[in-house]
Amino acid sequence: MSEPIGQLTDRMREIFGQVVDRYIDSGAPVGSKVIAEKVNLSPASIRGVMQQLEERGLLTHPHTSAGRVPTEMGLRLFVDGIMQASLPQKRMRQRIEAEIEGRPVEEALRAATQTLSGLSECAGVVTAPTQEVRLKQLAFVQLDEGRALAVLVGDDGSVENRVVPIPPGTSSFALAEVGNYATQKLAGLTLSEASQRLRRDIAAHKDAVDHAAAELVAAGLADWSRDGDNRPVLIVRGQANLIDESAAADLERVRLLLEELEDRQEIARLLDGARDGEGVRIFIGSENRMFALSGSSVIAKPYRGVDGEVIGVIGVIGPTRLNYARVVPMVDFTAEALTRRMS
Incomplete structure (x- = not known):
């Protein structure tokens, strides 16, 4: 202290x-x-x-x-x-908001992190929400006898396309029917919940849907759900910003920092420590064990979802001599912009 x-x-x-x-x-x-x-x-x-x-x-x-x-x-x-921080310049605020607005959640997080990294000249990091996407719409386009393009739209605006195998003899009408069924009856459920509900409906012979096509959709929803669970929850952007002209005099520190940035689980745990509290958290050098060797600083702030609960943390990692008065307000504004996007 x-x-x-x-x-x-x-x-x-x-x-x-x-x-x-x-x-x-x-x-x-x-x-x-x-x-x-x-x-x-x-x-x-x-x-x-x-x-x-x-x-x-x-x-x-x-x-x-x-x-x-x-x-x-x-x-x-x-x-x-001593430091006197002020709101980022208007053009910076507009750029951050423009990158986030109208994008699906994961794209918005990547864009916000990339933009924050570029403006701060540091590495940008963000932990993504871990809650499972809820189904909004499902549609199929038959490609040939044994394949169809499945288009899944989540309630967060995310869109995912996959080519899926379909049982021989499955008609485009049957695919449209089961897609409409999923959209009408399963919307609002998580993908795993939708898969379980569809299987129960198949077993109970509810609604006149093609059971072979419905079974395919149930399996696909389950796969999508498992894939979502396995996606990385940490996004890192802009590591190249750490290698600038001044880094030539301190290559060993930069090398250590780049190695530390490879440990995604440790970074996620570090950012998790910033989830509590309302404001920006600043960790300088050895104040956090992870970056003690490279002498780096972390500036981070949580962002919130629809219910006001913290769903992730965004921030930057850079040298201890970074411009705190300039960067702290950037992180603060970006976290608030993400909160508005998620609300």
Whole structure:
């Protein structure tokens, strides 16, 4: 835990803020002469204040002759007590909303993550809702004697097409009939529930539907349901953003981070820790065990569904020197935009 910001003098606070701002901007240690251009003090006086800040654990210097850089504890103090964040620019907000609007859920999540990644210049991550899709419409188009194209529409707007085998002699009328039956009688059920209901109706000889075609649909719905359960619940986009010009000086850290991003289960667990609470969660460096080696930060916020319950988390992963004042509002706005899309 860093000390309260109120324990710093106004001079210490001003110089500390200048060091952090310059470091975030350049990624390089910040010297007293650079700060003197912004603060009405001599370089010698600034060095004295920097030394005090270093003694408090807020700054450090990587080389004896170099300037200072903020420690993880210093970055935490900056984020919690000094940083001034504001709403993203209007064009950024419009871009985020335009990418999400009107898309099926999974496409919206991928687009939101890709857009957030590009705007923040970090890797974007999102956990997808785990609830099973509910059936809205089912239709078939016969391709030939033994195959048909099945088109399944979910109540979340998702559309999935599959080529399925059909029993010999199945007519296009029988396929249309069972598709209409599924749409009229099974809409609103999850795919596994729809499959079970259809099998019960077949066994009870309810409705005059072709039983061979109906059995095919029941099996197909069950397969779709199992496939949905096995889909990855984590989407990662924009890893290439982590390899920029500044990364050349710190290739080992970038290599470690890219390796850590391959562990999808650990990232999902980390994001799961951000599900509680209303606001944006910020994990800096070793504050989370997963990214302790690479010294990376995570900014994340949950988004909600129709009933107001948290259904996922979206965020970014990047170096600890990322521009928190710029990126935190982006993550916050994207999570809110997704909540509006899901509601």
